[in-house]
Amino acid sequence: MNEKELVKKAQAGDFEAFTDLINAHKSTIYGLARRLAGNQEDAEDIVQDTFLKAIDKIDQFRLESSFGTWLYTIALNQARGMFSRRQQTDIRTIEEYLPGGQSGHDHSGDGYQLFDWQNPESLLENSQLREIIDRLISELPYKYREAFVLRYLEELPVKEVARQINESEAATKSRILRARLALRDQLSDIFEAEHGQKMS
Amino acid sequence: MGKKCPEYVSELNDYLDGTLDEGLCSEIEKHLGTCANCRIMVDTMRMTVTLCRDGKPEPMPDALSARLNGLLKTRWEQKFGKPQP
Numbered sequence: 001m002n003e004k005e006l007v008k009k010a011q012a013g014d015f016e017a018f019t020d021l022i023n024a025h026k027s028t029i030y031g032l033a034r035r036l037a038g039n040q041e042d043a044e045d046i047v048q049d050t051f052l053k054a055i056d057k058i059d060q061f062r063l064e065s066s067f068g069t070w071l072y073t074i075a076l077n078q079a080r081g082m083f084s085r086r087q088q089t090d091i092r093t094i095e096e097y098l099p100g101g102q103s104g105h106d107h108s109g110d111g112y113q114l115f116d117w118q119n120p121e122s123l124l125e126n127s128q129l130r131e132i133i134d135r136l137i138s139e140l141p142y143k144y145r146e147a148f149v150l151r152y153l154e155e156l157p158v159k160e161v162a163r164q165i166n167e168s169e170a171a172t173k174s175r176i177l178r179a180r181l182a183l184r185d186q187l188s189d190i191f192e193a194e195h196g197q198k199m200s
Numbered sequence: 201m202g203k204k205c206p207e208y209v210s211e212l213n214d215y216l217d218g219t220l221d222e223g224l225c226s227e228i229e230k231h232l233g234t235c236a237n238c239r240i241m242v243d244t245m246r247m248t249v250t251l252c253r254d255g256k257p258e259p260m261p262d263a264l265s266a267r268l269n270g271l272l273k274t275r276w277e278q279k280f281g282k283p284q285p
Contacts, residue, residue: 013280015273022272030260044264051268055275095206098241114240120251130255137252152249158219177213184241184248 003067011059018058022051025068029075035149036079038138046082050075076146076164083142091141094174097181115192123194136186140179147172148179205231205238216246 001009001020009017026047033046053074061070120129137145143165150161162172208231214220215228232239 015276015280015283018276019269019272026260026265027257030264031257034258040261044261047260047264048268048271051272052275055272055279094210098206098209098237112237114237114244116240117244118247120247129251133251133255148252152252173213177210180213180245180248181209183252184245187248187251188244 004063007058007061007063007067011061018055021067022054022071025071028068029071032072032075032149032154033079035137035153036076036083036146038134038145042082046075046079049078049082053078073164080142080146083145086142088141091144091178091182094178094181097178097185115188115195117188117191117195120187120191123191123198132187132190133183136183140182144175144179144182147175148183151176152180205235208238209241212242212245216242216249 001017003021003024006017006021010021029050030043030047033043033050034040037043037046050071054071057074061067065073117123124132137149140148146165147161150156150164151158156164158169158172158176161176162169165172165175167175208228211220211224211228215225220228232242
């Protein structure tokens with residue numbers, strides 16, 4: 001049975017058709033929720049709320065997109081609702097992530113050199129590294145985390161990220177860049193500290 | 201050199217994603233040859249995304265699937281009623 005037929009049956013009250021639709025997309029939705037949440041508990045809440053919302057709204061689904069796309073958008077809305085209620089601090093501006101901070105000067109000749117980490121596996125075990133990365137992503141303020149996750153972990157084009165987060169492409173690009181710079185900056189601090197400990 | 205480092209940094213994502221126009225790309229590449237910090241910035245920004253992508257996708261836990269089955273059925277029956285025997 002194709003997706004359209006399953007949707008029609010689900011809209012007529014067929015629970016099995018609905019579970020077939022959900023089962024086809026549950027891994028995608030769980031993966032998205034896990035990446036956006038950064039922890040198991042919140043991810044499970046997002047998945048649960050997404051599927052319950054899909055039941056509540058199934059009769060409003062007009063097959064203008066695929067069922068998977070519709071479900072994906074519901075999941076993003078659920079995650080946004082969950083995290084926007086939590087207080088979060090902002091991250092720095094693009095310029096502030098440069099050595100020399102906001103001065104905007106050409107830093108090539110000021111003697112300060114960024115820590116160059118090309119081989120982080122030599123500094124930390126893989127499992128430690130994974131834990132750190134998950135934590136750093138989950139600590140990003142949500143609007144940056146969402147843009148970064150959609151662009152680089154879900155691998156959506158910038159245009160599609162912009163559509164999903166309801167922002168202009170320019171604003172979306174800026175969020176993605178700031179998230180990437182923030183993560184790079186924090187990873188650098190961690191790797192530099194590890195390197196220092198190994199050298200001492 | 202026309203631009204200062206901060207102006208290059210705002211273009212780095214597009215440069216790394218391969219979506220920057222050719223003229224700016226060659227300007228950035230020329231700059232990277234002379235600016236150690238921008239080169240490190242580019243290399244470690246690239247590595248940041250590589251590391252973030254490295255994790256294996258985790259499957260949905262069985263316990264969650266089982267819990268959801270019950271919850272969804274209950275909500276479904278609230279909306280559509282219990283199926284007729």
